[in-house]
Amino acid sequence: MTGVNIEFNIQDALDAMLHIEAAINDTQSLFSHMGEVLLDIHEARFNAQESPDGIPWQALSPWYQKSKSKQKDKILTLDGNLRSTLHWQIEGNTLLFGTNLIYGAIHQFGGTIKPVRGNALNVGGRPVKKVVIPARPWLGINAQDKLLLVDVVREHLGFA
Known part of the structure; x- marks a missing residue:
């Protein structure tokens, strides 16, 4: 009886699996790359002056644009x-990204600023x-x- 045999060296597959396992356990370098x-x-987003969804940021109010001392055309x-305060940090198996500036939230979500007791807000030279x-x-x-971040993961795992 005639037959055909195929020989397969399992070591190549095992080596690939060991490489993937090591990459999965190395979250520090993966998260560092993702943070960068x-x-x-976000640098590109500030240059384009638009939301993550590509919607242009609402224009500055005329009184504020006029009163700005510099960067009058920048929102x-x-x-x-x-x-410049955007940064990333790794805490365990978590990548944190954002700013520590308190006013980052009001620009993200919008809101109303009211003066603290007895203090008036000065807007365009007038109290409000x-x-x-x-x-x-x-x-x-x-x-x-x-998709870009998924590509970073693929590259990290050796699939790129």
């Missing part, structure tokens, strides 16, 4: 603090009782960003 990619994504930018800040989402990722 998130910084690039969410006076000194660049919001943009409140200032309404429109939501200008700046932090987050969209479907294209998610």
Whole structure:
């Protein structure tokens, strides 16, 4: 009786699996790479002045644009603090990304600023009782960003 035999060296498959296992256990380098990619994504977002969904940020109110001392054509930018304080950090199996600036949230979600007892807000040289800040989402990722981050994971696992 005639037959055909195929020999397979299982060692190549085992080596590949060991490489993948080591990559899965190395979350530090994966998260570091993802954090840097998130910084690039958000830098581009500030340059484009748009939300993660590609919607342009609401224009500055005329009185505020007129009163700005610099960067009059830039939204969410006076000194660049919001943009420059974006950072990432790793806590266990979690990658954290954002800013520690308290006003980052009001720009993301919008809201009303009211003066603290007895203090008046000065807007455009005049006292006001409140200032309404429109939501200008700046932090987050969209479907294209998610694909980019999946590519980072594929590269980390050796599938790229």
